[in-house]
Amino acid sequence: MPSLSEVQAAFSAAIFDPAAAPPRGVVGPDRRPAPRRFGVYRNNVVSALGNAIAGSFPAVRRIVGEDFFRAMARAYVLAEPPISPVLLDYGTTFPDFIAGFAPAASLPYLHDVARIERLWRESYHAEEAPALAPDALASVPEDELPRIAFSLHPSLRLARSRYAALTVWRMNATDEPVTPVDISAAEDALIVRPGAEVEVRKVPPGGAAFVTALAAGETLLAAAETAQAADARFDLAGNIAGLLAAGALRDIRRA
Amino acid sequence: MSLISKCLTSAAIAGAIAAASASVTAPAAAAEQEKCYGVALKGQNDCAAGSHSCAGHSTVDYDGQSFKLVPAGTCTTMETPNGMGSLEPKST
Structure with a gap:
């Protein structure tokens, strides 16, 4: 029997890997594996974190448009999930991610704009x-x-x-x-x-x-x-x- | 002492400070500005993880892996046609 921390680690890893099978033990009322139910959960997590990124980088979003931004944010969420429980801190590395994101290479200034937005937020929440x-x-x-x-x-x-x-x-x-x-x-x-x-x-x-x-x-x-x-x-x-x-x-x- | 140091004598620095101080008026006292604690910046606290947005209800978001999208926002109208920006490949 896996320990609780092992179960949680497997669950968390499956959330951020769309190709991964649902973690063991995720079952429906019929006690059988429930990949679609887990898919809803996974999508909610990724979607909500994408919303957080969208809220933190409104100018980048406006520059590239909604569709592109959503897709880029999704790629970021899957590649770099939060490492802190503080949602406010999420997205610190998004400017660097954009700098290395091939589809955005046609806008070489984009990651610098993202950096301004990130630092704006740091400044906003800095000590008085x-x-x-x-x-x-x-x-x-x-x-x-x-x-x-x-x-x-x-x-x-x-x-x-x-x-x-x-x-x-x-x-x-x-x-x-x-x-x-x-x-x-x-x-x-x-x-x-x-x-x-x-x-x-x-x-x-x-x-x-x-x-x-x-x-x-x-x-x-x-x-x-x-x-x-x-x-x-x-x-x-x-x-x-x-x-x-x-x-x-x-x-x-x-x- | 470098050439630059010779230029930056204490008198020169004092002159610069005097000029700077004279040209700056005191900013509005901090007390006049009130930060509204508890009022979240849009998009930071109102994007609660696990919220049941319609977008999150489907099992599969649109496929971000097949990345055929190109930037389509204001960047298409903002840059100068002859600027070095949009067509320059990134060096990294």
Whole structure:
């Protein structure tokens, strides 16, 4: 007689493998195997998880259309079932799945749009925290400024793309009509929720490297150098103003 | 000291900070914004697993394995005809 955990493992494995026979012990009132009944159950599980994915990635859904999205979500659910009981966390790997999903290869920006949607949700559910006041930097003595570092806002996320994923996402985040987009321009998106609403902003040149360096704990001077090396167009004042306005900074850390 | 470091003197950084601070007005106080706890984001809590949607009642969803579908949503009207996007095969 198999143990309960063995029964559960077999049951679970059969759910996510449409070719698998119903698990032993799944029988109808006549005590005979009930593949059709199990099929209904399996379909409900896969369908419900697909609904969760559809709810989390509305822009991707709008971009590819309902039929394509449903089929892609189904493939994802079967390939990568939830590993956590928290439905909220399901779909974390969906952007990577899209990147490797051959039928979606004609839309090379699609997984980046999915990443924006995923990070938007992470930001939405991140810890609450007040953002650094814009005038807080004025209290730091001038000669200390190069050596200060920042702790960043807990809801801050960065979504980088070789394509105009941010423009595409923005255009599909609402039901408004779409217009042609030149997707060849790389765009990085800064996602942060300083208050109640998640705000998504386009990152200026070098800004992504700047934020990444700050997140790693680098000093203002070191992060600025990193950003300048990454992109000669990097503008320190503009980037700091942008981060302050976005509420992306939380605290000043002095050495 | 690198060439870049020379450009980024503390005075330059102070100038940048001053310019940045002056150009930013304080965002609306967080207290003015109220997050509605318990109000689920659409599609996150209302998609209860095991719900008996009509779609879930059939034994076999449409066959996702025979993947003849092509993207048909807004992507067909959104991209520029001459953009590098839709026809470029993915490198991965």
